[in-house]
Amino acid sequence: xxxxxxxxxxxxxxxxxxxxxxxxxxxxxxxxxxxxxxxxxxxxxxxxxxxxxxxxxxxxxxxxxxxxxxxxxxxxxxxxxxxxxxxxxxxxxxxxxxxxxxxxxxxxxxxxxxxxxxxxxxxxxxxxxxxxxxxxxxxxxxxxxxxxxxxxxxxxxxxxxxxxxxxxxxxxxxxxxxxxxxxxxxxxxxxxxxxxxxxxxxxxxxxxxxxxxxxxxxxxxxxxxxxxxxxxxxxxxxxxxxxxxxxxxxxxxxxxxxxxxxxxxxxxxxxxxxxxxxxxxxxxxxxxxxxxxxxxxxxxxxxxxxxxxxxxxxxxxxxxxxxxxxxxxxxxxxxxxxxxxx
Amino acid sequence: xxxxxxxxxxxxxxxxxxxxxxxxxxxxxxxxxxxxxxxxxxxxxxxxxxxxxxxxxxxxxxxxxxxxxxxxxxxxxxxxxxxxxxxxxxxxxxxxxxxxxxxxxxxxxxxxxxxxxxxxxxxxxxxxxxxxxxxxxxxxxxxxxxxxxxxxxxxxxxxxxxxxxxxxxxxxxxxxxxxxxxxxxxxxxxxxxxxxxxxxxxxxxxxxxxxxxxxxxxxxxxxxxxxxxxxxxxxxxxxxxxxxxxxxxxxxxxxxxxxxxxxxxxxxxxxxxxxxxxxxxxxxxxxxxxxxxxxxxxxxxxxxxxxxxxxxxxxxxxxxxxxxxxxxxxxxxxxxxxxxxxxxxxxxxxxxxxxxxxxxxxxxxxxxxxxxxxxxxxxxxxxxxxxxxxxxxxxxxxxxxxxxxxxxxxxxxxxxxxxxxxxxxxxxxxxxxxxxxxxxxxxxxxxxxxxxxxxxxxxxxxxxxxxxxxxxxxxxxxxxxxxxxxxxxxxxxxxxxxxxxxxxxxxxxxxxxxxxxxxxxxxxxxxxxxxxxxxxx
Ligand SMILES: [Zn+2]
Numbered sequence: 001x002x003x004x005x006x007x008x009x010x011x012x013x014x015x016x017x018x019x020x021x022x023x024x025x026x027x028x029x030x031x032x033x034x035x036x037x038x039x040x041x042x043x044x045x046x047x048x049x050x051x052x053x054x055x056x057x058x059x060x061x062x063x064x065x066x067x068x069x070x071x072x073x074x075x076x077x078x079x080x081x082x083x084x085x086x087x088x089x090x091x092x093x094x095x096x097x098x099x100x101x102x103x104x105x106x107x108x109x110x111x112x113x114x115x116x117x118x119x120x121x122x123x124x125x126x127x128x129x130x131x132x133x134x135x136x137x138x139x140x141x142x143x144x145x146x147x148x149x150x151x152x153x154x155x156x157x158x159x160x161x162x163x164x165x166x167x168x169x170x171x172x173x174x175x176x177x178x179x180x181x182x183x184x185x186x187x188x189x190x191x192x193x194x195x196x197x198x199x200x201x202x203x204x205x206x207x208x209x210x211x212x213x214x215x216x217x218x219x220x221x222x223x224x225x226x227x228x229x230x231x232x233x234x235x236x237x238x239x240x241x242x243x244x245x246x247x248x249x250x251x252x253x254x255x256x257x258x259x260x261x262x263x264x265x266x267x268x269x270x271x272x273x274x275x276x277x278x279x280x281x282x283x284x285x286x287x288x289x290x291x292x293x294x295x296x297x298x299x300x301x302x303x304x305x306x307x308x309x310x311x312x313x314x315x316x317x318x319x320x321x322x323x324x325x326x327x328x329x330x331x332x333x334x335x336x337x338x339x340x341x342x
Numbered sequence: 343x344x345x346x347x348x349x350x351x352x353x354x355x356x357x358x359x360x361x362x363x364x365x366x367x368x369x370x371x372x373x374x375x376x377x378x379x380x381x382x383x384x385x386x387x388x389x390x391x392x393x394x395x396x397x398x399x400x401x402x403x404x405x406x407x408x409x410x411x412x413x414x415x416x417x418x419x420x421x422x423x424x425x426x427x428x429x430x431x432x433x434x435x436x437x438x439x440x441x442x443x444x445x446x447x448x449x450x451x452x453x454x455x456x457x458x459x460x461x462x463x464x465x466x467x468x469x470x471x472x473x474x475x476x477x478x479x480x481x482x483x484x485x486x487x488x489x490x491x492x493x494x495x496x497x498x499x500x501x502x503x504x505x506x507x508x509x510x511x512x513x514x515x516x517x518x519x520x521x522x523x524x525x526x527x528x529x530x531x532x533x534x535x536x537x538x539x540x541x542x543x544x545x546x547x548x549x550x551x552x553x554x555x556x557x558x559x560x561x562x563x564x565x566x567x568x569x570x571x572x573x574x575x576x577x578x579x580x581x582x583x584x585x586x587x588x589x590x591x592x593x594x595x596x597x598x599x600x601x602x603x604x605x606x607x608x609x610x611x612x613x614x615x616x617x618x619x620x621x622x623x624x625x626x627x628x629x630x631x632x633x634x635x636x637x638x639x640x641x642x643x644x645x646x647x648x649x650x651x652x653x654x655x656x657x658x659x660x661x662x663x664x665x666x667x668x669x670x671x672x673x674x675x676x677x678x679x680x681x682x683x684x685x686x687x688x689x690x691x692x693x694x695x696x697x698x699x700x701x702x703x704x705x706x707x708x709x710x711x712x713x714x715x716x717x718x719x720x721x722x723x724x725x726x727x728x729x730x731x732x733x734x735x736x737x738x739x740x741x742x743x744x745x746x747x748x749x750x751x752x753x754x755x756x757x758x759x760x761x762x763x764x765x766x767x768x769x770x771x772x773x774x775x776x777x778x779x780x781x782x783x784x785x786x787x788x789x790x791x792x793x794x795x796x797x798x799x800x801x802x803x804x805x806x807x808x809x810x811x812x813x814x815x816x817x818x819x820x821x822x823x824x825x826x827x828x829x830x831x832x833x834x835x836x837x838x839x840x841x842x843x844x845x846x847x848x849x850x851x852x853x854x855x856x857x858x859x860x861x862x863x864x865x866x867x868x869x870x871x872x873x874x875x876x877x878x879x
Binding site: 148149150151152154271272273274275276277280281282283284314316317320321324 | 354355356357407408410411412414415418419420421424425428429431472473763767
């Protein structure tokens with residue numbers, strides 16, 4: 001395998017995003033392009049308007065749900081591990097990233113070199129997606145969303161227990177959990193089922209389409225009901241039950257119609273007290289779909305990469321720590337990544 | 343310790359006061375003595391010792407963690423204890439505990455250990471704790487717990503548990519000490535109400551309203567009001583029971599340890615309200631500046647030399663009780679008469695009475711206030727009190743007024759910015775500013791983190807982000823281009839500051855987006871303002 005300095009010749013940063021020149025393909029481009037490989041369905045990675053898209057079948061299904069009017073002229077469905085040869089002597093395949101359903105690392109091989117673009121990823125357990133798979137590589141392209149030593153995500157079960165404990169402490173309060181609609185919502189629901197929660201979930205309308213998509217992929221969340229089916233006093237039924245809504249709904253008028261609502265928020269940011277208070281969360285559930293500090297360092301180690309390119313997040317700290325370990329690390333100046341997406 | 347940390351977390355994240363009180367009551371009901379009493383002390387702020395020095399945890403983590411990573415983490419989190427709690431790297435050869443000790447065991451251990459022992463114990467604790475537990479311990483250890491619960495709310499919790507009025511708890515409170523076993527026994531119904539009759543009690547102080555010049559001045563006349571200087575010392579309460587004397591700050595903190603010279607001179611039984619001052623030139627000389635007093639306040643065990651150089655002095659405003667007689671219900675005129683009689687006998691080196699200022703009309707008052715303004719901060723303004731007022735806690739309407747001097751103003755240049763804490767942690771909201779010296783260099787004169795609106799905060803934050811220069815850990819240097827009009831109550835010479843001056847209570851008065859930095863004030867302007875500081879007795 002070759003060196004990274006030459007890898008920079010064929011993998012470049014362009015305004016549209018990370019670009020593999022010989023195959024004329026972008027990875028997670030921010031603007032519409034001719035040819036794109038998409039790591040996963042979150043909006044800051046999967047944009048509409050590309051002509052030809054390479055992604056897992058699940059990611060393509062998510063994109064179809066999110067952008068029903070978007071119609072790429074070519075969809076290349078790639079299962080994990082399935083290799084495809086592109087122009088310019090480039091081989092591309094996808095490996096599981098453990099981030100959300102269908103999330104993938106894009107593995108690109110060219111001129112005896114391998115670059116792994118990991119997208120968003122995590123190493124913690126998640127019943128809603130295939131676990132992260134280590135791919136040995138020359139260059140590892142990583143996120144740094146939680147790249148500070150203060151971020152150490154507790155086991156999922158530990159945080160779910162907080163919620164369960166609170167429901168027994170406050171059996172008369174509707175427990176409203178703020179979750180992102182894609183991935184977090186479904187992960188929290190499955191984890192609650194595994195913890196023995198057997199009542200119906202009550203879902204904000206913004207969470208329904210993607211939950212149904214997961215169901216179409218064989219996930220069973222048990223019984224759930226749209227909150228909008230209940231008017232006025234009928235919402236009394238939600239006392240002591242779990243209601244799920246997007247984070248923005250926590251502080252708005254909508255949530256005030258729930259009986260004696262207790263606002264909880266499920267996010268990796270909840271580790272920082274001030275951030276939790278900002279969200280007006282009375283219960284901070286540290287549930288993250290990204291790698292924490294130890295896992296970022298561990299993953300770089302596991303891949304054996306001598307070169308690490310950092311896409312977004314707390315770039316400085318990761319760059320510093322990797323440099324100390326003798327790894328060549330540099331920040332890519334990519335535009336369009338959402339700081340708060342989780 | 344587990345239950346304590348969980349309870350603190352619950353309190354911290356809960357918004358409603360009622361729910362907080364419920365959480366605390368549940369904890370008190372389910373936790374044995376003396377743990378619950380120590381927890382009560384921690385939350386009510388009555389713990390009167392530190393378990394370890396604030397710097398200890400910082401030095402421990404410095405041994406274990408890359409300084410750059412620590413600085414980035416601290417910068418991001420914005421709060422030291424939380425940063426350490428989260429980033430603490432557990433040692434591979436850490437001593438492993440099967441369980442955490444109880445809260446009272448932890449306190450006992452810290453109190454009984456040597457300096458080195460404390461270091462080791464804290465390390466072991468941090469190695470064995472979860473981040474929220476570490477946070478609880480670090481906050482407890484340096485008495486920095488803020489869980490959004492006022493002392494009043496804590497007392498209300500106790501009152502509700504016993505189903506008595508809040509006043510009942512208030513009256514008991516200052517006669518009780520951690521870990522409050524007697525109090526809880528009474529609440530549980532297993533003992534009588536604790537007897538606090540002989541204890542030295544801090545009595546809630548009476549406060550003044552700022553004078554509204556439009557509405558209040560016309561109420562004031564020599565027949566109905568007395569007028570005194572408002573000194574720039576600290577308001578204290580001096581209480582003695584014949585065997586023991588204590589001095590409390592306005593908020594009820596016992597600061598006796600810093601003032602043994604003053605307390606040694608107490609030979610009466612009673613409670614006085616007054617101003618704590620220092621007299622570097624003896625009873626006939628000028629009063630020391632607030633900066634002088636600060637040196638005494640900062641020392642828990644003042645040396646003989648310091649006490650000789652800056653002797654503590656008490657200037658009495660009022661008397662609350664004397665020889666066991668409660669004078670608080672009496673009108674001020676009567677209390678003042680009793681105070682004058684009584685003060686006659688005291689040692690003038692340590693005690694004096696606040697002089698009444700003779701006035702006939704509002705013009706005289708304004709003249710006194712001008713005189714105070716010219717005192718370079720030694721006098722903060724005037725106190726104007728209704729002679730018929732009884733002494734009650736809090737801020738009764740139209741009983742006492744304070745008429746403060748106008749603040750001093752200077753145009754200073756923004757030099758450094760730092761991220762704030764809590765909900766301001768994502769903004770640059772702490773600002774250091776300076777004045778030009780003769781050589782054309784800027785020297786910092788102070789720091790402020792309030793005085794602007796949320797909207798201005800956003801604008802300032804933006805400005806800082808687009809005018810960055812070097813960074814020193816969490817401190818961001820900026821281009822020297824933005825002028826603040828800074829208001830402050832007084833300024834003093836200070837050898838601890840590079841500029842040679844320290845400001846009292848500085849705040850941002852106005853942001854002068856329009857003013858070129860070169861036109862900001864010079865240090866020599868400040869020097870002139872400070873001028874002759876010792877003109878007032
Ligand atoms: Zn994502």
